Each structure stands twice: as C-alpha cells, then as structure tokens.
Amino acid sequence: MSEHHSKSKRKTGLEWRAAAWAARHPVLSTGVPALGYAAATAPEITVAAAGTGLAAAIAWGRAHPDSFDSLVMPQVRALRRRWLSLTYTGPAWRRNMREAGLVREHPSTGQVLVPRILRLRSYSAAVETVWVKLLKGQTLKHWTDAAEVLAACFNAERVTVERIAPTKLALVVQRREPFTYTIPAPAVPGSVEEVDLSAVHFGFDEFGREWTESVVNNHLLVAGASGSGKNSVLWTPLFSLAPMIAEGSVRLWLCDPKQVELAVAEPIAHRYASGEEASAEVVAEFLEDQQATQAKLHEQGLRKFTPSAETPLNILLVDELGAVLAYASDRMRMARNRQGMALVGSQGRATGHVMWGAVQEPTKDTVPVRDLFTLRVCLRVTAAVHPEMVLGDGARTRGALADEIPNIPETAGIGFKVAERTRTPVRVRAAYPTDADLEGLVKHVLAARGAHEEQGGSHLRLVA
Numbered sequence: 001m002s003e004h005h006s007k008s009k010r011k012t013g014l015e016w017r018a019a020a021w022a023a024r025h026p027v028l029s030t031g032v033p034a035l036g037y038a039a040a041t042a043p044e045i046t047v048a049a050a051g052t053g054l055a056a057a058i059a060w061g062r063a064h065p066d067s068f069d070s071l072v073m074p075q076v077r078a079l080r081r082r083w084l085s086l087t088y089t090g091p092a093w094r095r096n097m098r099e100a101g102l103v104r105e106h107p108s109t110g111q112v113l114v115p116r117i118l119r120l121r122s123y124s125a126a127v128e129t130v131w132v133k134l135l136k137g138q139t140l141k142h143w144t145d146a147a148e149v150l151a152a153c154f155n156a157e158r159v160t161v162e163r164i165a166p167t168k169l170a171l172v173v174q175r176r177e178p179f180t181y182t183i184p185a186p187a188v189p190g191s192v193e194e195v196d197l198s199a200v201h202f203g204f205d206e207f208g209r210e211w212t213e214s215v216v217n218n219h220l221l222v223a224g225a226s227g228s229g230k231n232s233v234l235w236t237p238l239f240s241l242a243p244m245i246a247e248g249s250v251r252l253w254l255c256d257p258k259q260v261e262l263a264v265a266e267p268i269a270h271r272y273a274s275g276e277e278a279s280a281e282v283v284a285e286f287l288e289d290q291q292a293t294q295a296k297l298h299e300q301g302l303r304k305f306t307p308s309a310e311t312p313l314n315i316l317l318v319d320e321l322g323a324v325l326a327y328a329s330d331r332m333r334m335a336r337n338r339q340g341m342a343l344v345g346s347q348g349r350a351t352g353h354v355m356w357g358a359v360q361e362p363t364k365d366t367v368p369v370r371d372l373f374t375l376r377v378c379l380r381v382t383a384a385v386h387p388e389m390v391l392g393d394g395a396r397t398r399g400a401l402a403d404e405i406p407n408i409p410e411t412a413g414i415g416f417k418v419a420e421r422t423r424t425p426v427r428v429r430a431a432y433p434t435d436a437d438l439e440g441l442v443k444h445v446l447a448a449r450g451a452h453e454e455q456g457g458s459h460l461r462l463v464a
Ligand SMILES: Nc1ncnc2c1ncn2[C@@H]1O[C@H](COP(=O)(O)OP(=O)(O)OP(=O)(O)O)[C@@H](O)[C@H]1O
Pocket: 182, 183, 224, 225, 226, 227, 228, 229, 230, 231, 232, 233, 360, 409, 412, 413, 414, 429, 430, 431, 432
C-alpha cells in the first residue's frame, strides 16, 4: 500500500526520457549533432572528409573482401536494420511489441513499458541477432510463446529465442534462407597430427561460423525425410578423419541395410555389411569388440581410452536405423540389434565405440534407443512433431522449424542442431561430398594406407 502511495502517477518528463535515450545511444546522440555542426560551419571539409572515408571503405572492401565482409558489413547491416528498417526503429518496434503482447503497463503511472533493444548484430544479410532487455515480470516463456507472432511482425521466416542472462535474451531473426549455395566437401588433412577429433568439420551454421563437433564423445543421429541429405551429414566428417582411417586409429563399421548408399566406402571399412542379416552380424561384432576393449582397459587399470592404432576409435555407421531396429522381418534379430545398440549407446564412449545413424521417421517405435544419441541433427522432416522428437522437448517452439524447410533439392543438407549449453536451435548446413569426392577420399585413404604398410613393413624388416 505504502509503496503505491509513494509513487507518482505522473510520467517522467519528455526531456529526461530524451536524455536517457541519448545516454544509451552515445554515438548517435553526439555523432549526428557533431556532423550537423561540422557540415554547417565547414561544408567543404566535411564533404572532403566523408569522401575520403568512403573511398577508404571502398578500397578496403575491394582489397580485402573477406575482412571487410566479416568486420565492416555486419556493422553496416546492423546500422541499417536498426535505424532505417521498419522493424527496429522506435515506433515500429513499439508497435511490434504491442502486437506480440510483450508490452506492459506501468502499475502506477499507466505508462506503456516496451522492452528495450540492447544491441543488434547482422552476421549475414539473412540472419540478425537482437539482444533485448526483459521487462520486470517477463520470462523466457512469454517470448518463446510469442515467437511465431514476432516472426510475422518482423516479416521474418523464423524467430528463435535464447536466454543469455537472467534479464536479457537474444532473438535470432532469420529473414530468408541463409544457405543459398552448396558447401563443398572439406579437404583431407595432410597428416594424423592435423586431425582434431574434438572439432571435426560438418559444414557451417547460419551465422557463417564453421560447424564442428567432437566425434569421440558423441553418438550421432541424423533425421530427415527422403532426399533431405542425411548422407551428407554422415559422409562429411569422414574427410577430416581420413588420415586416421588410413592409419587404423579410426575404424569404420558400415551397415548398409538398403544395400546402396555405403558401398562406395567398402574398401576403406573395417567391416562392411550389406543387407539386414549381415548388418545384424556387424552390430553383434561391434558389441563384442566393445566388450573386449572394456575387459582390456580394465586389465590395464585404465578407465578411459585414447585413440591409437592399438585402441582405435570405432564408428558404427548405420545408413537406415529403421531397417535394423524396426522394419525388418526377423523380430529376434531386431531385438538383438536394439539391445546391442542400447549397450553401445550407454557404454561405448568410454571404450571408443560410437554409433552414427540416419533415420527417416524419428519416432520411438523406429528408434527406441533415440535418447542415447548425444548429438542430433534434424534435417527437413515431414511432421511438426519430428523436430521435438529429434532435438528434445520445446525445440520447435524455440525455433527448430525443420518441418517448414521446403521440399526442394536446394534445401538438402539444411537442418537444425541444438547448442549444447543453451539448448537453442541453430540452423546448419552440412557440406556435400559428391560421388567424385567420395571416390577421391577412398583412393586417398587406400594410398595412404599402402604407404603406411610399406613404412611399417620396412620398419619391421629393419628391426629384424
Ligand atoms: N549437404 C548437401 N548440400 C547440398 N545438396 C545436397 C546435400 N546433401 C544432399 N544434397 C542433394 O540432395 C540429393 C538427395 O540427397 P540424398 O539422397 O543423399 O538424401 P538422403 O536423405 O541422404 O537420402 P535418402 O533418400 O536415401 O533417405 C542429393 O542427390 C544431392 O543432390
């Protein structure tokens, strides 16, 4: 009660609000008048200085397009969006906030309170990030619930909401498709020393950052409708691993129940299975290998393995999980596969046994071991429930609109993953290895393996 009485019903004066605004935007509030003053008192000098600045910017842009695009363009785009667009400039922002139901009335003065923009960055012409200060009493949920309306108000394709501090959040506003080009397969590293298992290249994210993942500590699940580009997510990391595949410190166990997709990699695989029956055998063998390694590590008193030719990193790559876990005719065999993969999923990482699998229909019936996959990617899917199934509860509400990716060849390899720390969906695109790239990879590994064996052989002969 007393608090209510002590508050005045009158609003803060306009001049004080203007002063507060000027303090929050020092560059604009001092820069614009200064420029006006300069232009009025010494127009020639101002024009000359502006001309020199512009010429310097053009020269920079032409001489070093890369640094210009990464350092200058985000600022220029952000300035344009913030002060010239119809989304974030004062009245437009207030109207958008009102339409999304994100304004509040001050309890005593009745003044309409509008959440403030703290910062805006535009990493590419397709995506911008807007930091916003929450109003008192607002939670992340108010904003995630409003995400769809916000996208409509901003005239954007998608808005993702991410909490960055207790009272601050970031809106990722995707205006159009950030990936308008195919990402080429990565180069094969020159030596084993250049391979970093904790940061293997998969492609790029919507902010133009490299998309890398650890392959030692993760079981990888890729979900996507037919033709969504699942294979590119499974193939791309193999390029970065090539020197270790050649050396034998990474071993591929390939299951190709559909008998088409993986055949090209057979020559470099440690085990290769074509068809359901053979796939089941490989799953069983993989589990045996895992258990043998467990026993060996136990004997040596080790709790954790480090990948080497003696204790390699083993990757069980299953081209269509549905075919080994759910759709096959032999129920006993499927039950064994399910049990085997559950044991790999729950215990494999400690011994260097990880599984990578692709699936079209990510339901629990198709992939009962779904939750054991620690790294999940959701490409274009056919149902709005799929993104949640793959990426976790609430992923779609937070912006993983994988079911809205258009079903056209140009979107293949595009999808979402969630950031580990914040669980926020990030749009990513996998690189696309062509058939020729894959043949090149296989040839490269075989040649390097040949060279290894020759060296190993001569070394043995020397020792003898
Ligand atoms: N990462 C990518 N970037 C660009 N284009 C891609 C990418 N991945 C695949 N494509 C294109 O999309 C087509 C379909 O891909 P693909 O058949 O591998 O999809 P999938 O989901 O792996 O297949 P499946 O139909 O076997 O489930 C490819 O022929 C290729 O032209």
